Amino acid sequence: MAQESERHVQAVLSALKILEAFDKDRPLRLKDLHERTGLNRSRILRFAGTLQAAGFLEYDEGAGTYTLGLKLYSLGSLLGQRVSDMADFVRPALKRLAAQSGNTAFYSIRHGFDRLVIAKEESSEGLRFIVEEGSRRPLLFGATGKVLLAHAPDEVREHVFEQPVLARGVGGEGVDKGAMMDELARIREKAFAISRGEATAHGFAVAVAVPVNRAGSIQYDALTIAGPLAKLTDQLAAGYVDMLGKEMQGLSTKLANFSPPMPVF
Structure with a gap:
């Protein structure tokens, strides 16, 4: 049996892959996230929606793009x-x-x-x-x-x-x-x-x-x-x-x- 420190929740790891897809402070489209993470589009939409609700992502409906949310700034400052x-x-x-x-x-x-x-x-x-x-x-x-x-x-x-x-x-x-x-x-x-x-x-x-x-x-x-x-x-x-x-x-x-x-x- 794996130790607690070795266990992973795949959904959490997938959501983190979306955040790690941003290498510069510029918007990314769904297509960009798909290419950078390898996740299918439906999963990206679900995880991105959750991250957006928690303040880790922001979504521009007009442009159809995602940017990093300010919650990350507050955590990063720590x-x-x-x-x-x-x-x-x-x-x-x-x-x-x-x-x-x-x-x-x-x-x-x-x-x-x-x-x-x-x-x-x-x-x-x-x-x-x-x-x-x-x-x-x-x-x-x-x-x-x-x-x-x-x-x-x-x-x-x-x-x-x-x-x-x-x-x-x-x-x-x-x-x-x-x-x-x-x-x-x-x-x-x-x-x-x-x-x-x-x-x-x-x-x-x-x-x-x-x-x-x-x-x-x-x-x-x-x-x-x-x-x-x-x-x-x-x-x-x-x-x-x-x-x-x-x-x-x-x-x-x-x-x-x-x-x-x-x-x-």
């Missing part, structure tokens, strides 16, 4: 200060990396099966990589996601490979699980990852990421430098590994004493 405190904690390191590299530096944590950016610093140069704080992306793609996935528990990696959306891979060509597991093992061994054009819509970015272990914890975060493909050469990317490694060592020790601690997912 956690927001803790995330904000950690973002402020890592920001000096990000500022140094952005200034030294002339590229964007950001810090991410694993949240479930996604990577979540909690802090970023951009260079002042016109040609730069843009990432938003609070943005989420799958763990399977990009240097940041792969660093987090490589250091995640085995059950997380197995779940990621079971997802049909992720299994289609970059550009829809699919992902070879064996090859990917080998790549993740190399990332754990080398303690860094470099990706080219994996996590962006048009494949124009290069990213270099290293794992940050919260000393005394099983949790690993990721510290990343990213820039345009035309600007960030292989030679520069290799140099950024050392740059990131120095900041990683300092952050790892300091984060062990960060209070209150960020949750381990």
Whole structure:
């Protein structure tokens, strides 16, 4: 018999999938929700109606679109200060990396099966990589996601490979699980990852990421430098590994004493 902590109510999980379909503050139609969740339209309508009644969604009848409700803002503010405190904690390191590299530096944590950016610093140069704080992306793609996935528990990696959306891979060509597991093992061994054009819509970015272990914890975060493909050469990317490694060592020790601690997912 499953323990209480392992039991799931499928209807609740489906309703949460609808909320997680929103990756930006913009309206979504029923068609969008269907494509992003894989749920059939009748179920989406039932769950969305319930979420709307509870204040978690708002519906514009004229436009036929859904937006996130203000109830989420009030709940998010309860956690927001803790995330904000950690973002402020890592920001000096990000500022140094952005200034030294002339590229964007950001810090991410694993949240479930996604990577979540909690802090970023951009260079002042016109040609730069843009990432938003609070943005989420799958763990399977990009240097940041792969660093987090490589250091995640085995059950997380197995779940990621079971997802049909992720299994289609970059550009829809699919992902070879064996090859990917080998790549993740190399990332754990080398303690860094470099990706080219994996996590962006048009494949124009290069990213270099290293794992940050919260000393005394099983949790690993990721510290990343990213820039345009035309600007960030292989030679520069290799140099950024050392740059990131120095900041990683300092952050790892300091984060062990960060209070209150960020949750381990």
